[in-house]
Amino acid sequence: MSSPNANAPNHVLHKPYQPKQPAREAIAQFHEVLGQRRSIRDFSDRPVEQELIEWVVKSAATAPSGANKQPWRFVCVKDPMIKRRIREAAEIEEREFYQRRAPDSWKRDLAPLGTDENKEFLETAPWLIIVFRMTKTDEGSGVYYSEESVGIATGMLLAAAQVAGLATLTHTPSPMSFLGEVLDRPKNERAYMLIPIGWPMEECQVPEAALIKKPLEEVMVVR
Numbered sequence: 001m002s003s004p005n006a007n008a009p010n011h012v013l014h015k016p017y018q019p020k021q022p023a024r025e026a027i028a029q030f031h032e033v034l035g036q037r038r039s040i041r042d043f044s045d046r047p048v049e050q051e052l053i054e055w056v057v058k059s060a061a062t063a064p065s066g067a068n069k070q071p072w073r074f075v076c077v078k079d080p081m082i083k084r085r086i087r088e089a090a091e092i093e094e095r096e097f098y099q100r101r102a103p104d105s106w107k108r109d110l111a112p113l114g115t116d117e118n119k120e121f122l123e124t125a126p127w128l129i130i131v132f133r134m135t136k137t138d139e140g141s142g143v144y145y146s147e148e149s150v151g152i153a154t155g156m157l158l159a160a161a162q163v164a165g166l167a168t169l170t171h172t173p174s175p176m177s178f179l180g181e182v183l184d185r186p187k188n189e190r191a192y193m194l195i196p197i198g199w200p201m202e203e204c205q206v207p208e209a210a211l212i213k214k215p216l217e218e219v220m221v222v223r
């Protein structure tokens with residue numbers, strides 16, 4: 001059967017990716033890699049070469065997006081002065097959160113993670129990738145499903161880092177508008193996620209509770 005899009009204007013032949021192993025082995029291997037990803041808060045100060053960060057961003061930027069508008073920008077910070085300014089501003093918001101804004105129920109939910117307002121990782125991680133969502137293109141035209149598109153790209157960024165053995169954290173200081181100011185971003189970019197990335201510290205500990213993922217039966221419905 002020929003593709004319904006065969007000979008449609010502006011179409012080219014797709015060459016599907018073919019895994020070297022049978023599909024079942026290929027996906028089981030990918031699951032093995034993703035299944036070992038953890039949110040890491042203790043980073044080694046060992047540097048990460050820029051080339052690796054470029055690969056991670058290039059991988060994220062392969063994500064699908066509404067009308068292929070690619071409404072994302074990945075600001076990669078290695079400058080210690082800028083990292084310090086980000087830490088200082090984030091800790092101001094986080095102090096507010098932990099001391100006043102967070103309802104008790106939220107704080108109870110966070111207790112097993114052992115988090116607090118101290119965000120040392122914002123300086124120790126060799127890189128901070130700040131994902132910005134564009135509300136308009138740089139030329140001022142519309143974007144579509146930008147929340148979904150940037151969410152997908154961010155997930156792919158985390159997966160790409162994991163493939164390289166790099167540790168990440170999805171950090172969401174709230175509100176995060178300070179990031180646009182510190183990083184001098186234009187009006188059409190909204191801070192979406194702050195991702196410290198680097199090698200995990202040796203003997204780094206992670207919360208036991210976070211290891212437990214819901215079983216397949218609970219997350220999958222077949223009809």
Ligand code: IYR
Pocket residue numbers: 094097110113115116117171172173174
């Ligand atoms: N942004 C705060 C609080 C926090 C919120 C959630 I939801 C988490 O999963 C973890 C932390 C912080 O980063 O400490």
